Amino acid sequence: MAEVMLIIFRILCTGLFLSEYGAPFKDTVQYGSMIFSECSYLPDVEQIIILAYYESRFDERAVSKADALGLMQLHYSVYKKQKYSREELFEPVLNIILACQQIKYWQDRFGPNWLCHYNAGNKCTQDSLRFERAIRGMYKKYLKKYRHMLAFLKIS
Numbered sequence: 001m002a003e004v005m006l007i008i009f010r011i012l013c014t015g016l017f018l019s020e021y022g023a024p025f026k027d028t029v030q031y032g033s034m035i036f037s038e039c040s041y042l043p044d045v046e047q048i049i050i051l052a053y054y055e056s057r058f059d060e061r062a063v064s065k066a067d068a069l070g071l072m073q074l075h076y077s078v079y080k081k082q083k084y085s086r087e088e089l090f091e092p093v094l095n096i097i098l099a100c101q102q103i104k105y106w107q108d109r110f111g112p113n114w115l116c117h118y119n120a121g122n123k124c125t126q127d128s129l130r131f132e133r134a135i136r137g138m139y140k141k142y143l144k145k146y147r148h149m150l151a152f153l154k155i156s
Helices: 002-019 025-039 045-056 076-082 092-120 126-155
Strands: none
Touching: 002 025, 002 045, 002 126, 025 045, 025 092, 045 092, 045 126, 092 126
């Protein structure tokens, strides 16, 4: 029960934090819950919630200039080989599951530089390094703001 309460608190803290950037609180709670559910095996799940907001502003139908799709901005060219349709990649839970698998792959391969590679693939570019700094900067602000409350709940 205590672990569930901690997860709920972490989701709520992330929602409050992202609301300062214009994210609707209810969207953060909705998608944050999905991300915690599907990505709990990854460290720093709040960073992944921040990543989802940064990538798509929680727009399930988002399409980037590079033709990345959905909440976590997946590239169809990668997933069509796995027989996923373009339309399926807009489905939030599937999009999150595939993104978390991809994040795990990049974390295993590149360690702390995984964000840059999530954004750019095998070669980090200046743009992807800026992307990584932006996400990490937001995450550091989140930790600074909520670290004491989260630490208190973990030991209580």
